[in-house]
Structure formats: structure tokens, C-alpha cells
Amino acid sequence: MTRPGGRSARVRDAVHDAVVELLAIGEINAAIPKIAERAGVNPTSVYRRWGSREQLLLDAAVTRLRATSPIPDTGTLRGDLLGWAEGVERAMCDPRGQILLRALVATLAPDKQPIEYLRARGEDLQATLDRAAARGEDVPTVDDILDFVLAPLYLRVLFRRPVEPGTGGKLVERLLTALRADPAPNAGRGG
Amino acid sequence: MTRPGGRSARVRDAVHDAVVELLAIGEINAAIPKIAERAGVNPTSVYRRWGSREQLLLDAAVTRLRATSPIPDTGTLRGDLLGWAEGVERAMCDPRGQILLRALVATLAPDKQPIEYLRARGEDLQATLDRAAARGEDVPTVDDILDFVLAPLYLRVLFRRPVEPGTGGKLVERLLTALRADPAPNAGRGG
């Protein structure tokens, strides 16, 4: 029987917190005994539950990143995308967000399936697009949004080009401009 | 006195090869003794020269990635960018290229300066743009190229959306289309 509540949940949260805190203060290479010590947990518990430092980092990153930057419902596609992009931008300005994204990329095995985080986010975006289309708006594809907005933001973060405030908004405006100029900018590459 | 040739060069290449081979077969976490063994080199030599596994990975990734996808000089901006994008796309289709990029991202410390690889590539792109401008062509900024072409390609690779053949070319065409619609799509964010 699995036992998700109570002490188990406390330990999981404490360890996740410790990972994020250590990453935030630059202790990128902190090993499991150090993480466990900060979490007030026995190292053996961490080894037994996660098995390796990589699995732990991946779990912490996915768990925490999933909780950031929801897509609002403002009544217009522009408003929805601007709100979302602002949230992503804010997360990427935070050192913790940066380091979690980096850890995520580092840990993703090349032969694994697409990361749950991006897949779920893609579904959220699709729902937003469906709402806009139902209102009669011209809508891009999810691929367009990822290409025009998310990819440039991630490139800046991962390769240390600092994200300036307003970047997300400008990228969204550019996407909408391109959409007006060419209603199907990403046609032919699937979605 | 530094001694770049002869045995030193052989050892460096052998170690780089070993790193790439191990990454390619999934041995992401191979430690220095294992890398050295595969390279036929004494572990001490690796420790003395590179100091740490991270430094070694970074060195191998930068060295190998720098050698890929040069920017041609075809006489037109479109031709130059298409040739370059095709090279990048080809490198990103290769599992070794993927894993090197991933290792690079994983190893870059968040407080370090921009990666030499991207900086040098930016200078190459700038030279290409200068040539085109001297011919009287309308040119985007380096930022535009990174946003429109490189970022989407990298996002696909890093998050396991397979890069379909022709993606690089389509991204370049989209950049040029956007450039026609708005001569300064990236204005206000520096270059």
C-alpha cells in the first residue's frame, strides 16, 4: 500500500525545499548527504526513495516548475498570452527558476519521452487557443507560441543572456504581428 | 612553456573522444576514471589538466560544437542563413550533437559569463550581417536570428521534440518574412 500523506509528504517537501535552497545559493553539486542534512532527514531515506541525485533533481524540478505561471483567462488571446508570458518571464528572472530549468534540461535523458512539464503546458495553451478560436479570433498554433515566445526566453536563460523585463510581452506582440502578416506561420510542421 | 603539440594533443583528443563516445552510449554520469580508461590515459593526467569532470565536459562540448556548422558566404543573406541553419539542424539531428548541447547547458554555471560558443557564433553572424548590409540588403539583428532560428531549434532538441528535416530552413524563411513585414522586429532590446 502506498502512503502519500503525513510524514512521507513532509519528508518529500522538506527534501524538495532543501534542493531548491541549495541550488539557489550556488551549491549546484551538493550531494545527497548534504541535501538530507539541510532537510533534516536521514540520507538513507533519500537514497531509498529517489535512488540518485539526478532522480531527485528531476523530481524537484518538475514538481516546482509545474506550479509556476498558469495561463489566465482574460477574455482575449492577447491578454491570456501576455499574462502567461509575464509569469514565465518572472519565473525565469528568479535564480531558482533558472537553476531548476537548467537541472531539468541536464537530467532529461535523450531517449526519454517529452517532459511532462512541457506537455501539460502545451495542453493548457491549446485550451487557451480553443477558447480564442471559439470567440472568432485568429489563433496561432501551440508550436508557434513555443517558437516565438518560450524558446527565446529559454535560450536567454540557459545561455546566460539576462532576461530583461518586458521581453515576454514583446515576444508575444511579435507573434501576434507575425500572425496578422501570415495567418499560418508554422504551417506544415504539425502541432 | 606551453606544449600544445605531440603527446599532449593526442591525449586531449583521446579524452574528448572518450567523453563524446560515453555520452553517446548513455553513460552520462561516467566519472573521470572511466573516461580516462576509455581514452587509454591515466586518470591523474585528466585530473591535472582539467581539474574536474565539469570542466572536462565543458571543454569537450565547446571544442566539438565550435567545429560544426560554419556560416557560408553565398552572396545573399538568405543563402548564408539557410546554409548555416541547415548545418545547425544537421548537428542537432546527430545524437552526439544533442548530448553535447545538453551537457553544455548542464555544465554552465548560472553566474558565469556567456558561453564562448554562443559569443563566437554571434560574432560570425554579425560579420555575415555586415556583409549583407554592405550589399544593400535589409538585415535583421543577431538577436533576431537567435530568437527566430536558433532558439526554436534548441528548444526542440533539449525538450525532445524531434527536429524534422527542413525545420531550420523554414525558420529562416519565417525570419525573413517577419523582416519584410517589420524592418526592426527586435528593436528596443539591444543586439
Place this chain on the structure above:
DNA sequence: CTGCAAAAGCAAGCGAGTTTGCTTTAAGGT
């Protein structure tokens, strides 16, 4: 060809990270 010194090789020792068998705690159902 000879000499100097940079870089590689070798071997022993240290220490941190990891594993393992067992005990203790406490979640969740009866």
C-alpha cells in the same frame, strides 16, 4: 645530438558518497 622542463604515468592513502541489515516510528485501515 643533448639538455631542460612540461606533461604523462604510477602507486599509495584519504575521505566522501553509497549501500545494507536491522530497528523504530507512524499512516491508515479494521
Place this chain on the structure above:
DNA sequence: ACCTTAAAGCAAACTCGCTTGCTTTTGCAG
């Protein structure tokens, strides 16, 4: 309130990566 057992804690042993002092090889210059 009790019982079962999943999960955490503990301690000891072990593995393995890393460091260090020294020797050997070998570019490269004179």
C-alpha cells in the same frame, strides 16, 4: 483503540573517486 506495514532512522562497512609525492617519458629549443 489496536494492528499491520510502509516508510524513516540508525550504524557500520564498503566502494570508488580524488589527491599527492614521486618517477618516467617526450616535446621542443639550443
